[in-house]
Amino acid sequence: MxxxxxxxxxxxxxxxxxxxxxxxxxxxxxxxxxxxxxxxxxxxxxxxxxxxxxxxxxxxxxxxxxxxxxxxxxxxxxxxxPDRDPLELLRHPDRGIVSVYAQGRxxxxxxxxxxxxxxxxxxxxxxxxxxxxxxxxxxxxxxxxxxxxxxxxxxxxxxxxxxxxxxxxxxxxxxDLELAPDAAEEDHCGNCRRCLDACPTDAFPAPYQLDARRCISYLTIEHAGPVDPGLRPKLGNRIYGCDDCLAVCPWNKFARRTGEAEFLPRAELTAPRLADLARLDDPGFRQVFSGSPIKRIGRDRFVRNVLYALGNSGDPAMAAEAARLLDDPDPVVRDAAAWAVARLTRPSELHQARHE
Incomplete structure (x- = not known):
């Protein structure tokens, strides 16, 4: 022993x-x-x-x-x-939110x-x-x-x-070594339900249960097709993953900022401009996200997410950026672009935006 x-x-x-x-x-x-x-x-x-x-x-x-x-x-x-509140960018709808875990290497x-x-x-x-x-x-x-x-x-x-x-x-x-186990950790959540209440898409049917089909992390990373139109407005400006349920946990007050240099956020991912991201072609996407987990979802799925965020920005000036992608080769990107343009453009202006 x-x-x-x-x-x-x-x-x-x-x-x-x-x-x-x-x-x-x-x-x-x-x-x-x-x-x-x-x-x-x-x-x-x-x-x-x-x-x-x-x-x-x-x-x-x-x-x-x-x-x-x-x-x-x-x-x-x-x-x-992280050393900052991951939810801070929700107040800046012209910027995209990348989950904390994906901002570094x-x-x-x-x-x-x-x-x-x-x-x-x-x-x-x-x-x-x-x-x-x-x-x-x-x-x-x-x-x-x-x-x-x-x-x-x-x-x-x-x-x-x-x-x-x-x-x-x-x-x-x-x-295959036989070693004595440590004691399992007890549940210290108590009566707290901040994480459940914070979820923008109601992805938790009950405590300790997740329906991934409604989870923003799943929708923006794992799901390849169009997102359910009823869920798109709830994505806000989250373009890769979601930290809402993690960020509100009271136990985070004991966490100290990571000292791992490779996990520190890249400057271009802390508050990226949606308009810039919407213009990425495949080579540009690969260059920007080299060494990042974001690269694995590919340009089309990422730009789809950006277009949903543009549509949620509430800024009519963003309609022109979305309209550039109405003829994109990828059908899911085209669908997202049309949705964003419709959200940001009055019917009388829709024809003009399509041809700018």
Whole structure:
């Protein structure tokens, strides 16, 4: 037991030395209630177009189904806490809001690089087998992180930490080492429901339940087609993701601004002008968002989001910017452009805007 305790201590020290802010150990197993929750979520169709969630549901519900040799999960968290209110730009409808997590370098690259260094050290030190994951595999990071004691899943279904608030990137190391788990974190949400009340699209049918089909993060990132016209006005000027439910969490008062340079916001993404973004062609989009997670959704989906934001700006001068894209090669962009022009233009002016 002493040797195992020493291994845990050494792993924790090494993880902190690699720059991780939160470290916890969990058994390579999940409570059956987690699998039941996932099954209900999928059966209700609340995953929307995210077919990949259903494709490996059995792996998500049971880490050993994916890797039978797994015995322990090392859960790691890396803070990306901002130094300003993410909701401030809601008062500036001519600017686009990019979710805090996407304003810096792609976290997948940063977290995975550190996970690999940690896993390599663990393998070389203990001779154990290891696998690393950063939310691109069939792994339920949030329930595992909660079981490992680094936070709990709040009523918005995201992880909340007493030390880091709602601002943690998560990574997992699976290993065949048998190590004692940490105590699972208790739920500290109490009677608070700020996150539920803050959601612009009412994406939470109940506390601890999410309908992704109404979530702005899903709609602006995962959903490829036109957004339901009834939801478009609720997007406001959010053009990539949404931080509303995260930003209002009272536990954020304990979070300190991230010290990770690669997560600090790029100047061009802190308050970008919608008019400038609407003019991006594919090469321009790729250049602006090189090294950013935004690049993965492609120019067309991104410009679609920008056009919805233009339509919500309330500024008739923006109609001309939207009208430039009425003949865009992409049909979803054309649809978004027509919607924005109609929102910003009086019927008598619509014909003129189309031909400017």
């Amino acid at each position: 002493a040797a195992a305790a020493d291994i845990r201590t050494a792993i924790r020290a090494r993880a902190l030395a690699e720059g991780f802010d939160a470290v916890g150990f969990a058994p390579a197993a999940l409570d059956r209630r987690v699998g039941a929750w996932l099954a209900d979520f999928l059966a209700a169709g609340r995953h929307g177009d995210m077919g990949w969630l259903a494709a490996r549901a059995e792996w998500r519900a049971d880490p050993r189904a994916m890797w039978p040799a797994a015995r322990t999960v090392l859960a790691l968290g890396l803070s990306y806490a 792609d976290y997948h690259d940063v977290v995975k690089r550190r996970l690999k260094r940690l896993a390599r050290w663990l393998h070389e030190t203990e001779g154990c087998a290891v696998k690393v994951f950063v939310d691109t595999a069939a792994v339920m990071e949030k329930p595992l992180a909660a079981r490992a004691g680094i936070g709990w899943q709040g009523k918005h279904t995201n992880l909340v930490s007493r030390e880091h608030g709602s601002w943690l990137f998560l990574g997992m190391v699976y290993t």
